[in-house]
Amino acid sequence: MFFRMIRGMLTRQTGKMAMIAFTIALGASLATAMLSVMFDVSDKVNQELKTYGANITVVPKEASVLSNLYEVEGGGDVSNVYLKEDELGKIKTIFWAFNIVDFAPMIDVQASVNGTPVTAVGSWFNHHLDLPTGEQLDAGITSLRSWWELVDGRWLDESQTGDDQRVMLGHTLAEKLGARVGDTVELSADSGASADAGSGANADAGSGANAAAGSNPSSGSFEVVGIFDAGGDEDKQIFAPLDLVQSLSGTDGKLSSIEVSAITTPDNEISRQAAKDPSKLTIAQYETWYCTAYVSSICYQIQEVITDSVASPVRQVAESEGAILDKTQLLMVLITILALLGSALGISNLVTASVMERGQEIGLFKAIGATDRAISGLVLTEIIVVAIVGGLVGFAAGIGFAQIIGQSVFNSSIALKPMVVPLVVVLVIVVTLLGSISAIRTALRLDPVEVLHDR
Amino acid sequence: MKNVSKIYGELRALDNVNLTIEQGEWVAIMGPSGSGKSTAMNIIGCMDKPTSGEVLLDGQDIAKLGRRELTEIRRDKIGLIFQQFHLISYLTAVENVMVAQYYHSLPDEAEALEALERVGLADRAKHLPSQLSGGEQQRVCVARALINHPEIILADEPTGNLDEQNERIVLDLFRQLHSEGTTLVVVTHDAEVGASAERIITLEYGRVTSDNADTKFGKGNG
Ligand SMILES: Nc1ncnc2c1ncn2[C@@H]1O[C@H](COP(=O)(O)OP(=O)(O)O)[C@@H](O)[C@H]1O
Ligand SMILES: [Mg+2]
Numbered sequence: 001m002f003f004r005m006i007r008g009m010l011t012r013q014t015g016k017m018a019m020i021a022f023t024i025a026l027g028a029s030l031a032t033a034m035l036s037v038m039f040d041v042s043d044k045v046n047q048e049l050k051t052y053g054a055n056i057t058v059v060p061k062e063a064s065v066l067s068n069l070y071e072v073e074g075g076g077d078v079s080n081v082y083l084k085e086d087e088l089g090k091i092k093t094i095f096w097a098f099n100i101v102d103f104a105p106m107i108d109v110q111a112s113v114n115g116t117p118v119t120a121v122g123s124w125f126n127h128h129l130d131l132p133t134g135e136q137l138d139a140g141i142t143s144l145r146s147w148w149e150l151v152d153g154r155w156l157d158e159s160q161t162g163d164d165q166r167v168m169l170g171h172t173l174a175e176k177l178g179a180r181v182g183d184t185v186e187l188s189a190d191s192g193a194s195a196d197a198g199s200g201a202n203a204d205a206g207s208g209a210n211a212a213a214g215s216n217p218s219s220g221s222f223e224v225v226g227i228f229d230a231g232g233d234e235d236k237q238i239f240a241p242l243d244l245v246q247s248l249s250g251t252d253g254k255l256s257s258i259e260v261s262a263i264t265t266p267d268n269e270i271s272r273q274a275a276k277d278p279s280k281l282t283i284a285q286y287e288t289w290y291c292t293a294y295v296s297s298i299c300y301q302i303q304e305v306i307t308d309s310v311a312s313p314v315r316q317v318a319e320s321e322g323a324i325l326d327k328t329q330l331l332m333v334l335i336t337i338l339a340l341l342g343s344a345l346g347i348s349n350l351v352t353a354s355v356m357e358r359g360q361e362i363g364l365f366k367a368i369g370a371t372d373r374a375i376s377g378l379v380l381t382e383i384i385v386v387a388i389v390g391g392l393v394g395f396a397a398g399i400g401f402a403q404i405i406g407q408s409v410f411n412s413s414i415a416l417k418p419m420v421v422p423l424v425v426v427l428v429i430v431v432t433l434l435g436s437i438s439a440i441r442t443a444l445r446l447d448p449v450e451v452l453h454d455r
Numbered sequence: 456m457k458n459v460s461k462i463y464g465e466l467r468a469l470d471n472v473n474l475t476i477e478q479g480e481w482v483a484i485m486g487p488s489g490s491g492k493s494t495a496m497n498i499i500g501c502m503d504k505p506t507s508g509e510v511l512l513d514g515q516d517i518a519k520l521g522r523r524e525l526t527e528i529r530r531d532k533i534g535l536i537f538q539q540f541h542l543i544s545y546l547t548a549v550e551n552v553m554v555a556q557y558y559h560s561l562p563d564e565a566e567a568l569e570a571l572e573r574v575g576l577a578d579r580a581k582h583l584p585s586q587l588s589g590g591e592q593q594r595v596c597v598a599r600a601l602i603n604h605p606e607i608i609l610a611d612e613p614t615g616n617l618d619e620q621n622e623r624i625v626l627d628l629f630r631q632l633h634s635e636g637t638t639l640v641v642v643t644h645d646a647e648v649g650a651s652a653e654r655i656i657t658l659e660y661g662r663v664t665s666d667n668a669d670t671k672f673g674k675g676n677g
Binding site: 001002004005008009011012360361363364365366367368369370371372374448449452453 | 493497500502503522523526527529530531535537539541543544545546550553554555556557558559562599611
């Protein structure tokens with residue numbers, strides 16, 4: 001009986017019910033889209049941050065000061081300032097040593113390949129370390145720069161014999177030289193020169209200092225084992241084992257920088273304060289900070305062990321990305337709330353109108369003995385049926401919207417997180433109930449005497 | 456009903472009415488339009504409360520009851536018949552009867568069909584109200600009113616929209632119900648319908664101006 005009544009009511013007001021379903025669908029689709037995008041995008045960014053290799057760079061203090069002063073990337077014109085290679089191992093002795101999952105020493109020098117001026121970078125690729133703690137670690141840029149794509153060949157690998165005399169080329173440089181994997185290139189380094197990534201001409205002009213150093217540039221022929229696409233300045237550079245570059249340029253035992261990949265705890269108030277000046281913390285705060293794996297406390301501890309160094313988080317860009325993401329998420333939450341409020345209002349109006357339209361009917365039900373509960377049940381059931389239809393349609397549409405938003409705004413497809421389903425269900429229920437409150441009150445307030453006796 | 460008044464603003468729709476209706480009686484309420492007939496019906500039918508006075512139904516003062524209790528009394532003791540029928544347009548005849556069962560207890564299609572048979576509409580059970588004539592619709596309405604075996608049936612101008620033939624069928628049904636002991640209160644303009652009743656009460660300006668029960672029982676006075 002009840003269902004015949006519901007069915008009858010629904011079919012008689014198809015237009016109005018379709019409008020209500022549409023309103024609910026609109027709210028549900030926006031909620032689905034926003035929530036999907038929100039959950040998935042934040043996941044994606046987090047993943048990206050994790051795969052993003054190094055999150056701390058260590059550079060000589062003076063280089064850091066100057067590069068900060070002139071806001072030049074990559075150390076600027078600072079030459080002859082180096083970190084000491086023999087202190088490298090100390091990185092794995094700091095309090096948070098176990099959080100340091102990877103690191104690589106770097107030496108950048110001004111060099112030329114087959115006569116073309118380039119920056120040559122010496123580093124570890126897959127350097128096996130037996131630590132005094134008994135821990136073993138394969139460190140180097142192969143894992144630190146996991147997002148680099150090999151265009152051809154393979155990564156250098158210290159465990160392969162002969163690889164200490166081989167090199168890798170950035171793909172831009174390789175194209176310029178017409179070099180391929182298996183070719184041999186002539187690499188000569190300006191002895192004692194620090195690289196200037198941006199302007200090779202400047203380095204040539206400024207060779208007075210280098211000449212004064214009185215060293216003789218050495219050179220050699222090396223086989224190319226791999227060509228990579230880093231998507232950055234590295235594409236114009238030549239990469240070689242650390243020792244090779246050091247001996248060519250006469251910078252034995254010296255490093256331009258160290259890249260460190262550490263697992264860190266997200267920053268909070270204390271860590272941000274400490275990052276500016278740890279000495280301003282209270283002792284208790286200092287203890288907490290020092291013993292928590294904030295990126296700032298790890299940096300601080302690295303500076304303690306590496307002489308005249310400045311360790312700083314390199315994720316600044318990602319962090320501001322994160323901040324923008326937070327704001328975007330807030331915006332999306334607001335849009336969702338507004339959309340849902342709007343749809344609750346719409347539902348409220350439509351359902352109230354539909355109840356008024358059926359005043360006589362409801363009045364009759366009351367006259368023949370329908371209780372308040374029965375009337376509320378009737379109105380609610382009807383609206384719930386409509387809400388289920390609207391919700392399902394909206395959910396499907398929302399997944400579509402999410403894809404559109406994902407493609408156009410974030411350039412990636414959005415995976416549906418299981419979390420979204422119960423959330424949308426709850427939101428639709430809440431909105432539907434909110435929307436039906438006023439309609440139910442209208443229905444209950446209907447006086448059968450008024451609606452049944454037409455005078 | 457003791458000293459019952461219903462006041463709308465300045466207007467006294469019922470003005471200090473005293474009235475007693477015995478169980479099993481068939482009463483017609485007559486009077487000009489606007490004299491308070493429907494108002495009296497609504498109060499007897501527990502759809503409305505008087506502004507002042509007492510209304511005793513089976514010894515219970517309904518003027519003092521809450522909405523919920525009034526609904527229960529309406530459901531259990533009263534059957535309503537309207538001039539405008541008030542059938543649900545998207546439900547068939549038998550379903551319209553079953554709605555009353557649904558809100559009373561449990562819908563029982565067989566019983567609902569029996570009630571329709573009683574009003575001579577067994578063959579129209581599956582028709583929608585729009586497919587029935589006015590007389591047939593009113594008979595569905597009667598079937599709906601009697602389905603839960605109410606003690607009182609209240610009819611507000613039940614024949615107002617009917618032709619003579621259908622009027623007679625409805626009056627026959629009333630006669631049957633009366634013979635079964637159901638209390639009938641019928642508001643009407645129609646002298647013939649009034650004459651079928653055993654007692655006629657006339658209202659004017661919210662007051663009882665004549666009541667032929669005075670001669671029979673000697674009580675009730677406006
Ligand atoms: N809800 C109401 N509000 C205001 N006046 C009303 C209301 N109901 C009835 N009345 C007035 O009360 C008087 C009696 O009405 P009613 O009982 O319907 O008369 P009848 O049924 O005898 O024609 C009329 O004058 C009518 O206008
Ligand atoms: Mg009337």
